[in-house]
Amino acid sequence: MKISREDVLRVADLAYLDLSESELETYRKQIDEILEYIDKLNELDTTNVEPMAQVLADDQAADATLREDIVVPCGVATEILTQAPDPEPPYFRVPKVIER
Amino acid sequence: MAENWTIPGVREALTSKRISARELAGDYYKRIGARNAELNAYLALSQDRALAQADRVDALVAAGKPLPPLAGVPVAIKDVISTRGVTTTCGSKILENYVPPYDATAVERLEAAGAVILGKTNCDEFAMGSSNENSAYGAVRNPESPGRVPGGSSGGSAAAVAAGLALAALGTDTGGSIRQPGSFCGIPAMMPSYGRVSRYGLIAFASSLDRIGPFARNVHDVAAVMQIIAGRDANDSTSTTAPVPDYLAESEKPVKGLRVGIPKEYFGAGMDPEVRKKIEAGIDVLRKLGCEIREIRMPHTDYAIAVYYIIATAEASSNLARYDGVRYGLRVDGDSLLGMYRKTRGAGFGAEVKRRIVLGTYVLSAGYYDAYYLKGQKVRALIAQDFREGFTKVDAIVTPTSPVPAFKLGERTDDPLQMYLADIYTVTGSLAGVTGISVPCGKISGKLPVGLQIFGPPFGEGRVLQLAQAFEQAGGAAL
Numbered sequence: 114m115k116i117s118r119e120d121v122l123r124v125a126d127l128a129y130l131d132l133s134e135s136e137l138e139t140y141r142k143q144i145d146e147i148l149e150y151i152d153k154l155n156e157l158d159t160t161n162v163e164p165m166a167q168v169l170a171d172d173q174a175a176d177a178t179l180r181e182d183i184v185v186p187c188g189v190a191t192e193i194l195t196q197a198p199d200p201e202p203p204y205f206r207v208p209k210v211i212e213r
Numbered sequence: 214m215a216e217n218w219t220i221p222g223v224r225e226a227l228t229s230k231r232i233s234a235r236e237l238a239g240d241y242y243k244r245i246g247a248r249n250a251e252l253n254a255y256l257a258l259s260q261d262r263a264l265a266q267a268d269r270v271d272a273l274v275a276a277g278k279p280l281p282p283l284a285g286v287p288v289a290i291k292d293v294i295s296t297r298g299v300t301t302t303c304g305s306k307i308l309e310n311y312v313p314p315y316d317a318t319a320v321e322r323l324e325a326a327g328a329v330i331l332g333k334t335n336c337d338e339f340a341m342g343s344s345n346e347n348s349a350y351g352a353v354r355n356p357e358s359p360g361r362v363p364g365g366s367s368g369g370s371a372a373a374v375a376a377g378l379a380l381a382a383l384g385t386d387t388g389g390s391i392r393q394p395g396s397f398c399g400i401p402a403m404m405p406s407y408g409r410v411s412r413y414g415l416i417a418f419a420s421s422l423d424r425i426g427p428f429a430r431n432v433h434d435v436a437a438v439m440q441i442i443a444g445r446d447a448n449d450s451t452s453t454t455a456p457v458p459d460y461l462a463e464s465e466k467p468v469k470g471l472r473v474g475i476p477k478e479y480f481g482a483g484m485d486p487e488v489r490k491k492i493e494a495g496i497d498v499l500r501k502l503g504c505e506i507r508e509i510r511m512p513h514t515d516y517a518i519a520v521y522y523i524i525a526t527a528e529a530s531s532n533l534a535r536y537d538g539v540r541y542g543l544r545v546d547g548d549s550l551l552g553m554y555r556k557t558r559g560a561g562f563g564a565e566v567k568r569r570i571v572l573g574t575y576v577l578s579a580g581y582y583d584a585y586y587l588k589g590q591k592v593r594a595l596i597a598q599d600f601r602e603g604f605t606k607v608d609a610i611v612t613p614t615s616p617v618p619a620f621k622l623g624e625r626t627d628d629p630l631q632m633y634l635a636d637i638y639t640v641t642g643s644l645a646g647v648t649g650i651s652v653p654c655g656k657i658s659g660k661l662p663v664g665l666q667i668f669g670p671p672f673g674e675g676r677v678l679q680l681a682q683a684f685e686q687a688g689g690a691a692l
Contacts, residue, residue: 116575198538
């Protein structure tokens with residue numbers, strides 16, 4: 114077994130994801146099978162291989178240097194707040210985090 | 214039977230005043246009204262916006278002014294691409310009522326070129342899936358064979374174009390999500406090179422893999438849409454300044470003498486024998502066109518699925534952290550802030566998305582990062598190297614798009630690993646960052662479409678379109 118019930122619970126906790134009992138067991142089994150499959154990567158010796166951390170080659174990268182940091186007006190706050198589940202313009206409201 | 218419009222056909226009909234842009238849009242909405250209940254290809258229609266745009270085009274015609282390149286062309290947009298004022302759900306309950314305050318650059322460019330945005334197309338939730346069965350809004354049916362899936366994740370876009378409910382469509386491809394549904398629905402479908410098309414406004418799944426690209430009914434129209442959406446965008450730092458060639462001119466060039474590589478690793482076990490026959494017939498077509506067919510080796514192909522499901526899920530687990538019930542989308546109340554996060558995400562995401570978040574978080578977590586994520590990045594480098602070496606020997610690489618034709622609805626939903634394994638021929642090019650197209654290569658028993666995949670090097674879209682166009686004109690679709 115590659116992944117235990119406790120592993121799934123720990124990871125779901127890291128990802129702030131509520132899982133039901135049945136989801137927990139189903140995903141554990143399925144992910145276990147996927148991880149078994151992924152083990153085939155160990156057939157390859159990658160000791161001297163540089164990890165590929167980005168796709169574009171250096172000469173293709175668009176931003177060789179950072180652009181200048183220029184302040185531009187962005188008047189979309191009101192519109193953005195219309196999409197919030199609990200807006201309190203100009204803020205997003207969330208459940209109380211700090212007790213007095 | 215309704216007319217099968219093409220981009221040049223629309224242009225001709227508008228300038229000769231045989232039809233107005235408004236009438237054309239109305240005609241497409243009629244078709245959608247007649248067939249969408251059965252196909253479930255569209256999730257939302259944007260009539261007001263479409264008709265306003267059609268009227269602008271008609272005003273240009275009336276004034277005798279020059280028409281932009283896609284004037285009046287009715288297009289559909291996959292629902293993971295932001296459209297100002299038009300609901301964008303990503304096929305997820307967590308964004309059920311989300312209305313973006315801005316347009317994706319690709320959408321903005323299409324509209325600036327005169328295209329008429331008809332609506333938003335169904336897809337697997339957050340583009341995670343290969344059958345469109347992971348949509349929170351129901352599966353899409355394959356218009357070529359209604360008991361079967363259209364492929365995924367851009368299943369709605371592929372089905373809409375194949376059924377004539379849009380002339381062209383935008384989809385997104387992370388591991389095959391444009392090419393595979395194009396193959397299943399029997400239409401050409403292109404994944405541009407990484408960096409070629411701006412992703413500003415694309416709701417992110419896996420940022421080192423995601424691309425936006427077109428579906429159309431023929432290769433010429435794919436090239437015409439590419440011409441508009443390709444190119445640098447200051448709002449996407451991963452879009453490159455590499456010049457955009459004239460794709461229509463490139464696609465007209467003769468293919469005689471081009472070297473086409475056939476990697477034997479793409480013809481192994483697991484491939485449907487009927488698919489193999491069609492692809493071999495397709496390769497013969499290229500040979501008769503004067504291409505030089507060479508066998509090549511791509512030795513790391515067999516590791517691509519394992520790498521893909523590490524990298525893609527890791528990036529997804531990070532990108533999807535933003536759905537927390539605070540700024541947009543669903544909120545489910547909890548007894549604390551963290552409780553609210555947990556309940557919102559538990560209720561809002563579907564099974565495949567949760568599975569990938571758990572897997573992606575696991576491969577990134579302390580103690581497993583080196584064994585999985587870092588190992589995945591290293592093998593990804595080897596897969597990219599297979600392509601680099603291949604392209605020193607040949608001009609293009611030809612493979613099947615999928616080992617199987619469209620499968621039956623419900624046939625594979627219980628076994629995620631089996632579903633993942635069917636992505637074997639498309640994920641390689643996604644990981645390497647190259648471009649690829651799927652073009653129709655006949656139908657099994659006259660009804661199940663097969664797709665031939667043509668890979669080109671990064672920014673080699675012109676070459677890929679050139680081969681695809683020659684293949685199409687030589688009767689590839691009728692094999």
